[in-house]
């Protein structure tokens with residue numbers, strides 16, 4: 001067992017024994033060596049089932065929305081991406097800091113493509129840090145998908161996105177894993193309104209794609225979870241990357257979820273908005 | 279009968295003269311049963327990301343069109359001949375299950391029937407089950423598909439063919455110039471690495487444990503997406519809707535998933551399956567308890583797709599494990 005896993009099990013066990021937390025969320029083993037599954041530990045002995053390896057990939061912060069009014073704080077292990085997800089949901093007024101007990105675990109990068117663009121392996125918000133931080137290696141091109149799409153002609157882009165969304169089966173896994181997709185009720189589920197047609201057609205699929213992109217918009221924390229969970233392997237990060245790229249080029253340095261205070265760029269209404277680029 | 283692998287595409291071309299041929303193929307993003315364009319390579323290394331149900335039960339299907347000006351209603355009548363070459367034994371079994379629902383229960387679904395009657399299945403006996411495959415625990419033999427019209431098995435540089443039905447005989451006649459003598463006993467047995475032990479009365483035990491706390495822990499990590507149901511070859515729920523344009527319009531049906539909140543939401547807003555616990559329990563029980571109760575066989579065919587693609591790595595084989603575990607613990 002590696003030292004860090006021992007520290008995690010110890011921390012989870014301690015938290016559960018003290019009764020300070022209701023439960024702790026981490027990662028557990030599956031029947032497959034290359035897959036882990038989010039694990040909910042309720043008893044101190046559950047901590048023995050914790051796993052920490054290159055396959056501890058799934059994002060675990062989104063589960064906090066399942067339990068908005070917990071009797072006791074919820075313990076969560078937080079890597080860099082989980083901490084940004086938590087900042088995001090706090091800034092969006094969906095979860096409260098006092099309901100969280102954050103066990104910070106500087107991440108070593110996982111066996112997943114999205115980790116190659118990670119800009120914050122170290123947690124940005126936590127109550128205790130279980131081991132020393134290490135610098136995040138130079139990330140790959142932050143806008144790799146958006147750049148590829150920008151290089152296409154207008155017709156080429158239409159053909160590209162049509163091909164992508166013709167393949168979308170509208171399972172909404174990308175929405176359900178996304179920490180920025182945190183509306184109390186999603187427009188997709190308001191079936192009586194007819195906002196989102198239930199048919200699987202190019203137009204209904206594109207409507208979902210575009211709406212998801214703009215609703216997430218500037219709040220995307222660039223965690224890449226949407227692409228990881230897509231059963232069809234669709235390159236949908238290209239959409240939010242384009243929005244973030246435009247903000248960074250037109251307005252200035254911007255990253256979502258690095259804290260829980262900074263203002264958004266798109267999700268605000270301001271009478272003095274210069275609207276220069278609209 | 280045998281066919282040399284280098285003659286396989288020539289044989290497909292003969293079939294393509296009178297039917298639309300679908301092959302398991304890699305796509306730009308995910309593998310699925312795709313229309314064969316006369317050149318594409320089959321993808322036989324593992325089962326496709328998407329199941330074949332799309333070909334019988336499209337994700338979106340026009341049922342009828344109406345025109346109030348003309349006073350007409352035109353019902354869709356799919357009549358295209360389809361041959362799937364290389365459908366997996368688990369997927370063949372899934373079609374047998376869909377038949378039970380759409381053809382053999384008290385109501386016959388006309389759209390499904392039209393497509394089904396026009397479908398010929400050439401199965402490809404599995405040589406390489408994926409780590410998530412467990413069909414041989416669900417009464418499927420990976421190398422055989424009794425429900426298919428023809429079964430083909432890998433035998434080195436050729437495929438061995440076994441004909442099961444009159445539709446299969448027709449395929450044999452179409453490709454006879456490419457066939458030579460050969461026996462099926464050259465086929466090595468294949469075994470899935472993932473094994474599931476389940477008691478014979480699994481469905482009864484599961485229903486008896488409807489209120490068991492196990493559903494809570496099983497569903498802890500579920501995200502409530504529709505991924506598992508949409509990629510499952512035997513999930514067949516649908517919704518019906520209409521698109522009106524003035525005095526004309528279309529009625530359609532499209533896939534639906536019991537994992538979505540609006541699936542069980544009633545007029546007035548009450549939802550008898552309010553959380554993911556009730557929804558996941560329903561999906562698992564439908565596969566492993568309700569369908570067996572009604573039709574005498576498990577609805578899960580062990581294709582492993584939902585295990586492989588679930589974002590949270592939920593695993594349906596944990597359900598029989600829990601029952602089996604509590605059995606052996608007394």
Ligand code: SF4
Pocket residue numbers: 167168169170171172173174175226229230231232233234236
């Ligand atoms: S996860 Fe992929 S297939 Fe599912 S709705 Fe999102 S883009 Fe479509």
Ligand code: SF4
Pocket residue numbers: 174177178179180181216219220221222223224225226227237240
């Ligand atoms: S990368 Fe995808 S999942 Fe992550 S915040 Fe952005 S849109 Fe959401």
Ligand code: SF4
Pocket residue numbers: 173499500501502503504505506507537587588589590591592
């Ligand atoms: S079991 Fe997995 S695939 Fe199915 S709804 Fe839950 S998270 Fe989605």
Ligand code: SF4
Pocket residue numbers: 506509510511512513565577578579580581582583584585594
């Ligand atoms: S429940 Fe899962 S393993 Fe069973 S048939 Fe459906 S997708 Fe395949």
